[in-house]
Amino acid sequence: METRHRELDPDLFRSADIDAQEGERIAGPPVGFWRDSWNRLKKNRGALISLAVLVAVFAVAFVIGPLVALHSPYDQSMSQRYLGPTSDYWFGTDKFGRDMWTRVWAGTRVSIYIGLLAALLDIFVGVVYGAVSGFSGGKTDDVMQRGIEILNGVPYLIVAILAMVVFKPGILTISIALGVTGWTFMARIVRGRMLQLKDQEFALASRSLGASGLRLVWKHLIPNSLGLIVINLMFTIPAAIFAEAFLSFIGLGIQVPEASLGSLISDGAAELRFHPYLLWLPAFVFCLLMLCFNLLGDGLRDALDPKMRK
Amino acid sequence: MIRYVARRIVYMFIALFIIVSITFFISKALPGDPFSDPKLTPRIREQLYEKYGLDEPLYVQYAKYMANVAQGNLGNSYFLESRPVSQLILQRLPISAFIGIQAVIFGLVIGMVLGIVAALWHNTLWDTLAVVVAILGVSVPSFVLAPVLQYWLGLKLGWFPVAYFENWIYSVLPSLALSVFVVSTVARFMRTEMLEVIGQDYITLAKAKGLSGLAVILKHVIRNAMIPLVTVMAPLTIYIITGSLVIEQIFVVPGVGELFVQSVVVNDYSVILGTTIFFSVLFILALLIQDILYGVIDPRIRVSGAKE
Numbered sequence: 001m002e003t004r005h006r007e008l009d010p011d012l013f014r015s016a017d018i019d020a021q022e023g024e025r026i027a028g029p030p031v032g033f034w035r036d037s038w039n040r041l042k043k044n045r046g047a048l049i050s051l052a053v054l055v056a057v058f059a060v061a062f063v064i065g066p067l068v069a070l071h072s073p074y075d076q077s078m079s080q081r082y083l084g085p086t087s088d089y090w091f092g093t094d095k096f097g098r099d100m101w102t103r104v105w106a107g108t109r110v111s112i113y114i115g116l117l118a119a120l121l122d123i124f125v126g127v128v129y130g131a132v133s134g135f136s137g138g139k140t141d142d143v144m145q146r147g148i149e150i151l152n153g154v155p156y157l158i159v160a161i162l163a164m165v166v167f168k169p170g171i172l173t174i175s176i177a178l179g180v181t182g183w184t185f186m187a188r189i190v191r192g193r194m195l196q197l198k199d200q201e202f203a204l205a206s207r208s209l210g211a212s213g214l215r216l217v218w219k220h221l222i223p224n225s226l227g228l229i230v231i232n233l234m235f236t237i238p239a240a241i242f243a244e245a246f247l248s249f250i251g252l253g254i255q256v257p258e259a260s261l262g263s264l265i266s267d268g269a270a271e272l273r274f275h276p277y278l279l280w281l282p283a284f285v286f287c288l289l290m291l292c293f294n295l296l297g298d299g300l301r302d303a304l305d306p307k308m309r310k
Numbered sequence: 311m312i313r314y315v316a317r318r319i320v321y322m323f324i325a326l327f328i329i330v331s332i333t334f335f336i337s338k339a340l341p342g343d344p345f346s347d348p349k350l351t352p353r354i355r356e357q358l359y360e361k362y363g364l365d366e367p368l369y370v371q372y373a374k375y376m377a378n379v380a381q382g383n384l385g386n387s388y389f390l391e392s393r394p395v396s397q398l399i400l401q402r403l404p405i406s407a408f409i410g411i412q413a414v415i416f417g418l419v420i421g422m423v424l425g426i427v428a429a430l431w432h433n434t435l436w437d438t439l440a441v442v443v444a445i446l447g448v449s450v451p452s453f454v455l456a457p458v459l460q461y462w463l464g465l466k467l468g469w470f471p472v473a474y475f476e477n478w479i480y481s482v483l484p485s486l487a488l489s490v491f492v493v494s495t496v497a498r499f500m501r502t503e504m505l506e507v508i509g510q511d512y513i514t515l516a517k518a519k520g521l522s523g524l525a526v527i528l529k530h531v532i533r534n535a536m537i538p539l540v541t542v543m544a545p546l547t548i549y550i551i552t553g554s555l556v557i558e559q560i561f562v563v564p565g566v567g568e569l570f571v572q573s574v575v576v577n578d579y580s581v582i583l584g585t586t587i588f589f590s591v592l593f594i595l596a597l598l599i600q601d602i603l604y605g606v607i608d609p610r611i612r613v614s615g616a617k618e
Binding site: 287 | 445448450552
């Protein structure tokens, strides 16, 4: 092996000229947790594009779609059956001559509504359950955890199907069924986080200053778990959207004449041979929604919790 | 270890007991009963009620049902020639199991290859390709993919039959539709685990010992990366079960999933109950095996689990 010879002179060993105060200098303005996360998210192109696409889909489904619609999603017209996309019917018409453009966006509204409602239930049931369980500890925690273990024993779609046959099938029942079963994962995560946080110094400090348990959880422990909660929500939402479409696909979800992306896909699949656009359009919107939520979820996970990034 | 397994099994039975009770009372609360046909005269209806024990008080029905379930007797179907539910399930199980297991094996092999390739050629075109496949596989649900496969591979190209089940060739499309999710889940998982393991000290050590690159990858990286794959077992079981509900509908496969959906449509209580219990047993068993395997592989889990 060859080593380069280098002249060593005392000059190389002089102590460097460093200002003792240099370490104290603040290089930039302080950056908070959310700001920092946003900066990280901004670097993730896939997540940003997904966010933009989602906003666009929301806008079209709720505002633009209904505003520019020429037909009602329920009007049947037997003389206008199976029209492919035309200038009058942009997405064509189905077997009853109903306008697919408005039906697809009505279905998208159902999907988005289900996703958001599942997220709310996740927050109000999952987070609260997890927080109470983790914070109380001891016997309460034991009992609550066994409860979750039992709920976890049944595949949630089966619970949803059973709930669906007990109550009237519809949007509300789907939401309830999802709320009953969909929050257990969130509860586990929040509980674990509570166990980890509640004995840390800042929690002790707050307690020794006389904070009540409720205040401690609400002001300190929950805000410190928010990143984790947001990440989980981003995976709950597509799961709920999927579950609704699944139920509607096998005919146990949204009932006619209402439209859901699942029921539209199911109808389209039956007509794939001769009228493929009936499948492609709702399937495309559905896959786009799922894809964007998944990509945004991945991006948020990387942004909010860089340690989890792999 | 034995205490840990015993504890898990006790929980399993408690969970099963509660699940069976809940499904029993839910099915009793179902609107409409199987004999609500207005064409039946009250006398015939009474006889039917008597035959199936529906005229007894609820708690008697409950006690009888629980005793029967404990003996593996899930009652008789209200339709389908009053055949025993357990017989119906067992008869249809081989088909569902075959399609499901074939999908899992296919998904595991392809998914692992994709994940390994992506990790070994990290940040190259191969990696991007694998990640795109994985994300698409999670986003395109099986009930969109299945009709497309049916149309394209079955109808257009005529390679595979599009529906029913007679021999192996009929299982290809259903298994393929089911496996896409497995492929993407496993590929994603394998990729992250491989990347994690490659960075570990013991890999550097193996290289420093003078092992060839291939030996390091085969003996150390892939082996260690596969261990956490055990944790996807339970989620995959759920996925295969719920997936079978819709896949069997689409391909008209006479399996357990199709039986369940049909029984819900016609309010066949005992079949709904029986299949729900059956699915729950499968799932809880998968959870149990997963936990035990994980405890065997990684002692840290066992210890922290025992402390809980």
